[in-house]
Amino acid sequence: MAANDLGTLHRELVPAAGPASVSHGTIVLVLAPGELATTARRLRDEFGFDVLLDVTAVDWPDDALRFEVVHHFYSTAHRVRVRLKTRVGAAEPVVDSLCALYGSAAYMERECHDMYGIVFRGNRDLRPILLYEGFVGHPLRKDYPKLREQPLVAYREG
Amino acid sequence: MDARTFPITTAAPAARSTKDAAFEYLTTRKDELIGWARKFSLFPYPFVTACCAMEFMAVSASPYDTDRFGAALPRFSPRQADLLMVVGTVTHKQAPILLKVYEQMCEPKWVMAFGVCASSGGFYQNYAALQGIDKIIPVDVYVPGCPPRPETVIDGIMQLQDKIARSRHPVVTERF
Amino acid sequence: MDTATIANPIRSSLGTGADDGSVIVNIGPSHPATHGTVQIVAELDGEKVLRTDVHCGYLHRGFEKECEDHTWHNLIPYVDRLNYVSPLVNDFAYCDAVEQLMGIEITPRCRHLRTLLSEYSRVVDHLTCVAAALMEMGAMTAFLYLVMVRDYMYEHLAALTGARVTHSYGRIGGLARDLPEGWLVRLEEILVKYEEFVGRVHALVDRNRIFIDRLRGVGTITTAQALSLGCTGPVLRSTGAAIDLRKDAPYLAYAELDFDVPVGIQGDNYDRYYVRMREMDESVYMIRQLAQMLPAGPVNVDDRRCTFPEKTFVYGQIESLINHFKLVMDGPLVPAGEVYCAHEAPNGELGFYLVSTGGGTPYKVHVRSPSFVHMGAASRMLDGGQLADVVPTFGSINMIGGECDR
Numbered sequence: 001m002a003a004n005d006l007g008t009l010h011r012e013l014v015p016a017a018g019p020a021s022v023s024h025g026t027i028v029l030v031l032a033p034g035e036l037a038t039t040a041r042r043l044r045d046e047f048g049f050d051v052l053l054d055v056t057a058v059d060w061p062d063d064a065l066r067f068e069v070v071h072h073f074y075s076t077a078h079r080v081r082v083r084l085k086t087r088v089g090a091a092e093p094v095v096d097s098l099c100a101l102y103g104s105a106a107y108m109e110r111e112c113h114d115m116y117g118i119v120f121r122g123n124r125d126l127r128p129i130l131l132y133e134g135f136v137g138h139p140l141r142k143d144y145p146k147l148r149e150q151p152l153v154a155y156r157e158g
Numbered sequence: 159m160d161a162r163t164f165p166i167t168t169a170a171p172a173a174r175s176t177k178d179a180a181f182e183y184l185t186t187r188k189d190e191l192i193g194w195a196r197k198f199s200l201f202p203y204p205f206v207t208a209c210c211a212m213e214f215m216a217v218s219a220s221p222y223d224t225d226r227f228g229a230a231l232p233r234f235s236p237r238q239a240d241l242l243m244v245v246g247t248v249t250h251k252q253a254p255i256l257l258k259v260y261e262q263m264c265e266p267k268w269v270m271a272f273g274v275c276a277s278s279g280g281f282y283q284n285y286a287a288l289q290g291i292d293k294i295i296p297v298d299v300y301v302p303g304c305p306p307r308p309e310t311v312i313d314g315i316m317q318l319q320d321k322i323a324r325s326r327h328p329v330v331t332e333r334f
Numbered sequence: 335m336d337t338a339t340i341a342n343p344i345r346s347s348l349g350t351g352a353d354d355g356s357v358i359v360n361i362g363p364s365h366p367a368t369h370g371t372v373q374i375v376a377e378l379d380g381e382k383v384l385r386t387d388v389h390c391g392y393l394h395r396g397f398e399k400e401c402e403d404h405t406w407h408n409l410i411p412y413v414d415r416l417n418y419v420s421p422l423v424n425d426f427a428y429c430d431a432v433e434q435l436m437g438i439e440i441t442p443r444c445r446h447l448r449t450l451l452s453e454y455s456r457v458v459d460h461l462t463c464v465a466a467a468l469m470e471m472g473a474m475t476a477f478l479y480l481v482m483v484r485d486y487m488y489e490h491l492a493a494l495t496g497a498r499v500t501h502s503y504g505r506i507g508g509l510a511r512d513l514p515e516g517w518l519v520r521l522e523e524i525l526v527k528y529e530e531f532v533g534r535v536h537a538l539v540d541r542n543r544i545f546i547d548r549l550r551g552v553g554t555i556t557t558a559q560a561l562s563l564g565c566t567g568p569v570l571r572s573t574g575a576a577i578d579l580r581k582d583a584p585y586l587a588y589a590e591l592d593f594d595v596p597v598g599i600q601g602d603n604y605d606r607y608y609v610r611m612r613e614m615d616e617s618v619y620m621i622r623q624l625a626q627m628l629p630a631g632p633v634n635v636d637d638r639r640c641t642f643p644e645k646t647f648v649y650g651q652i653e654s655l656i657n658h659f660k661l662v663m664d665g666p667l668v669p670a671g672e673v674y675c676a677h678e679a680p681n682g683e684l685g686f687y688l689v690s691t692g693g694g695t696p697y698k699v700h701v702r703s704p705s706f707v708h709m710g711a712a713s714r715m716l717d718g719g720q721l722a723d724v725v726p727t728f729g730s731i732n733m734i735g736g737e738c739d740r
Contacts, residue, residue: 024434024673050561054674054702058689070687072674072702076561076575079582083674104564107710115398125347130391130739131286132251132343139285139399146284146399152341153253155293206370207393208736209418212462212499216488219481234366246370251343252392255364258340281411284396305499 026072026081033069033086037096040071040084044101049073049082052102055109057116061142066090069118071098088118097122115140192327196240196266197319198228203239205259208246210273213305222308227315236262241318242295247275248288260295266327268298268318273305280304344389346375356384359721363392367470367725371735372709374728378721386716386724390709393735401699405665406432407506407640409699414500416684416701417737420459422451422491423679424737425504430585431675431686432506435668438640443631444508449587450624451503452677453617457528458487459680459732460610460617467607467729468539471548476538479531486524493517506666507641508634518625525618532614540608549604553715553727556601563711566704567682568609569731573601579678590627591620606730613680640666665694674702681705681732705731705738 020029031039043049053072060066065087073082088095097120098105109120110129117138120126128135132152137144202224206214217224224230233239236259248256260269271291274280277300279289291297298321301314348358357378362368373389397416401409413428414421426448433440440448461484469477488498494517495501495510503510539545555565557573570577578595580588596612598605634641638657647654670692676685682704689698708731715727 023671024675026674051566052564053676053683054685054687054700056687056700058698072685072687074683076577076582081674081676102564103559103562103714104707104710107706108564111706127345127347128391129389130394132391133345134341134343139396144285144399146396146403149250149285149289151250151253151288152343153250153257153294156296204366205364206366208371208395209415209500211370212418215462215466215481216485216498219485220478221482221485232366247393247395249392249394251394252363252371254340254343255392259364261340282395282400284399286394286396286399307498 023083026083028083028085030085033088033095036069036071036084036086037098037101040073040098040101043073043082047075048077049075051076052098052104052108053081055098055105055112057112057118057140059116059140059142063087064089067093067116067118069095069112093117094119094121096120099123114138117141188329189325189327190323192329193323193325196327197322200227200229200241200268200315200319201231201233201239202229202241202243203234203236203259203263204232204243204245205256206243206245207248207252208273208275210246210275210305213303213308213311214243214245214272217308217311222312224312224315227312227319229315236260237264239263240267242267242269243272244269244276244291245272247273247280247282248291249286250288251286253288253294256291257294268322269295270314270318271297271300272311272314274302275304277302343392344373344375346389347387348375348377348385355379361724363389367728369466369733369735371739372728372733374712374716374724376716376721376724381720381722383716383719383721383724386713388709388712388716390706390733390735390738392739394739395736397701397740398699401696403695405694406668406696407661407665409696410504411500411502414502415736416703416740417459417679417681417705417734418500419462419734420455420680421499421501422455422503423459423677423684425502426452426586427675427677427679427684428686429504429506430677431673431688432666432668433640434673434675435671435688435690436506436639436666437669438507438635438637440508441632441635442629443512444633444635446587446624446628447509447513447633448504449591450621450628452586453620453624454487454491456617456680457614457621458484460614461487463680463729463732464535464607464610467726468535470725470729471545473539473545476535479534483524483528483531486527490517490520490524493520505634505641507637507639508632512633518628521621521625525621528614528618532611536611546604548723548726549607549730550602551600552603552719552723553606553730554600554602555711555715559714560601560711563714564707565682565711566707567678567680568606568613569682569708569711571595572598572605572609574599579676579683585677587624591623593620603726603730667692667694668696676702679704681734681737682708684737701737701740703737703740705733705735706740709733709738 051074058068071084109123112118113126114131271277276291299314299318359376362373371392375387377384413424416424461480465477465480492498495503557575560570560573576595576597593616596609643654648658668690672689674687676683685702687700691697
């Protein structure tokens with residue numbers, strides 16, 4: 001998919017002329033949270049992005065909409081990647097889940113929930129996957145101190 | 159007070175009479191015999207988690223070969239093992255598992271902390287990693303390295319064998 | 335201590351299974367077949383596995399949080415310990431991502447050396463995976479043969495990098511040092527030994543009735559399922575899809591090399607074993623080509639933003655001293671931006687998503703880990719099989735804890 005297809009992607013996918021760019025070989029689209037699920041479906045069905053590579057988030061604590069949820073997709077036919085970015089605030093960190101579209105979304109969304117506290121509406125299983133039951137807090141948020149340990153087993157004396 | 163009853167002594171306490179001296183001579187010979195048997199028939203439980211596993215595989219295989227020390231046969235049931243080799247980082251999530259496995263092992267048992275992550279947390283100093291397994295279980299020998307070369311591991315096993323040889327092995331303990 | 339009071343770190347989704355006569359069994363995490371860090375809670379009906387609940391995270395060491403506290407350069411040892419069976423691939427993928435953000439072009443010699451060493455690491459990874467998988471099925475001899483070859487490679491890499499396992503050899507803008515004398519000669523000797531030992535393993539297992547019965551038709555997955563579940567690497571290629579980043583989006587020196595991408599036919603355990611064996615042969619072929627075409631020249635790019643100056647200059651010139659000091663204390667300054675850079679690791683697509691705000695320390699580093707995604711796919715491969723099939727299926731996925739849990 002060449003640069004003119006970027007224009008196609010932009011025209012067809014982003015209804016209200018949201019920002020789109022190319023960053024080091026990856027097409028980047030910035031969306032509103034409500035558009036995420038429909039855009040992902042169109043990417044898969046119309047544009048051939050058959051692999052959901054990655055779901056993660058970035059914490060910008062000084063911004064009003066604190067969390068930037070980032071999805072990466074890959075098209076095996078066109079050999080190109082797309083990054084979808086969407087912003088949610090700390091008060092309601094909810095985005096739509098892509099579990100219905102991609103099987104790989106299940107575990108990746110669980111990890112994102114563990115690390116940042118993003119709630120994926122539609123993913124019925126958001127149990128801790130990298131952390132453990134009883135862990136309080138979301139470690140990759142900037143306000144979680146790195147050294148705060150929450151041991152499960154009491155330490156020995158001496 | 160940890161559960162093991164093998165204090166390290168290098169000399170028998172002074173005898174009070176010739177009859178005691180003879181008894182002490184017999185018990186130290188018995189300790190040496192049992193120590194010799196135990197040190198050359200270690201059954202490791204490889205509690206393997208991380209990168210140190212690569213060197214654990216290398217030290218168990220042909221070039222370095224723990225079989226020369228009698229410590230080749232791993233027993234993946236804690237009931238049948240006596241050397242708990244904690245190989246790799248133990249995280250807080252894994253800590254209850256480690257404690258449960260340690261508790262399930264029968265006496266006599268020894269613990270080897272294989273690698274710096276097991277010894278002290280390594281260079282992972284954060285919310286996730288246990289800063290050394292000796293925070294939750296007693297350790298007999300620490301083998302540093304990230305990961306340790308196989309020769310270091312063999313040195314660790316030999317030092318543990320010396321420790322076993324030197325210790326007392328009471329046949330009847332106060333709990334039995 | 336009363337074991338009933340030891341905390342349980344997980345909550346299984348399978349319930350108790352007592353009503354319908356099935357049995358819930360816990361496999362792991364301290365289990366040799368699950369590599370010590372994965373817990374599979376399985377619901378069994380006799381020997382048949384009805385459902386599984388795969389729990390990883392027992393080796394979550396907080397890599398991404400550590401990244402926000404260290405300089406871009408100091409992270410290289412942490413990055414090594416992600417997929418610790420093929421550490422050089424992780425090094426080079428990470429360094430490539432930082433170099434893209436900084437706009438640095440590595441030297442031709444560095445590009446070829448990185449390709450050669452990536453393929454060498456791939457051979458080490460597949461040797462380890464196949465050796466462990468075979469040993470778990472009882473073929474101890476094959477394990478000893480393959481670990482023997484791997485040990486030659488470890489010593490060889492220790493002569494180059496200083497360490498047998500976790501090399502920390504990649505540097506932003508180049509490599510830690512150039513090849514020592516005689517390294518390429520010894521490389522050819524090791525490749526000859528490799529062919530001899532791998533030939534023996536082929537003779538032992540490929541047409542062995544028991545091996546085929548245990549692996550053929552077990553753990554099958556189709557291409558559509560694999561793509562939907564995010565599988566990449568040998569797991570995807572075993573289904574018949576020739577999807578390989580080295581061919582589809584060539585990076586480093588792969589565009590100049592002649593190699594095939596082996597694919598399987600059914601997506602079962604036997605195919606994954608055979609794809610890995612064939613990939614090792616292709617890697618050895620690539621290594622031989624690269625050893626012939628290695629260009630001369632410097633290994634590190636001459637850019638003071640990232641390359642440490644020579645020690646003689648550091649002790650002699652004030653500018654080099656200050657440069658060295660700044661690189662150590664502040665780290666290489668990476669311009670603000672973000673990048674997703676993916677390499678074809680032995681397990682699949684290993685991606686680094688880096689976010690920089692212009693300092694010497696990352697704002698965020700995220701690893702797209704192939705093993706973690708494969709754990710999501712593991713349930714699909716395990717459900718419906720026998721209990722005894724859990725071991726070879728799990729072994730064929732090659733879950734590496736450092737990469738899976740980060």
